[in-house]
Amino acid sequence: MKTVSICFVCLGNICRSPTAEAVMRAQVEAAGLTERILIDSAGTGNWHVGTAPDERAQRAGRLRGYDLSPLRARQVAALDFDRFDFLLAMDEANLRNLQKICPPGRRERVRLLMAFAPEGGSREVADPYFGGGEGFEVVLDQCEAACRGLLAYLQAQLAQE
Numbered sequence: 001m002k003t004v005s006i007c008f009v010c011l012g013n014i015c016r017s018p019t020a021e022a023v024m025r026a027q028v029e030a031a032g033l034t035e036r037i038l039i040d041s042a043g044t045g046n047w048h049v050g051t052a053p054d055e056r057a058q059r060a061g062r063l064r065g066y067d068l069s070p071l072r073a074r075q076v077a078a079l080d081f082d083r084f085d086f087l088l089a090m091d092e093a094n095l096r097n098l099q100k101i102c103p104p105g106r107r108e109r110v111r112l113l114m115a116f117a118p119e120g121g122s123r124e125v126a127d128p129y130f131g132g133g134e135g136f137e138v139v140l141d142q143c144e145a146a147c148r149g150l151l152a153y154l155q156a157q158l159a160q161e
Contacts, residue, residue: 014048
């Protein structure tokens with residue numbers, strides 16, 4: 001049975017990408033596809049490696065039924081470009097960072113997450129780190145919309161086998 005693997009990527013892996021990971025895990029579980037869609041997250045930077053997601057992200061997620069507490073930040077590794085079918089950047093800066101370290105022949109795996117939410121009107125997931133709690137609500141809204149689109153795309157791909 002074919003599986004698909006996804007890694008959500010932001011700068012420090014403590015706000016946006018773990019939020020996207022938790023949202024996607026919940027949507028995949030609700031669709032009954034946990035054995036077919038593998039999900040992770042990482043950061044392009046190494047500042048927060050080993051730490052839990054930002055408390056504000058955890059709080060906002062918890063209010064919507066997502067548990068980010070078991071997640072720990074890690075940095076993108078060279079092996080990730082072989083390990084994952086999709087490396088989905090939260091913004092243009094992280095997309096460029098991924099493209100710089102991406103081996104030849106793997107560029108098609110690197111995309112923007114918001115490409116899966118064309119009705120969202122934004123190409124980037126907003127960075128809430130330096131703002132207040134409302135920014136984390138916006139991130140959740142964006143991740144929920146993009147992950148719905150991503151899941152629909154993946155379900156169509158998996159149905160073609």
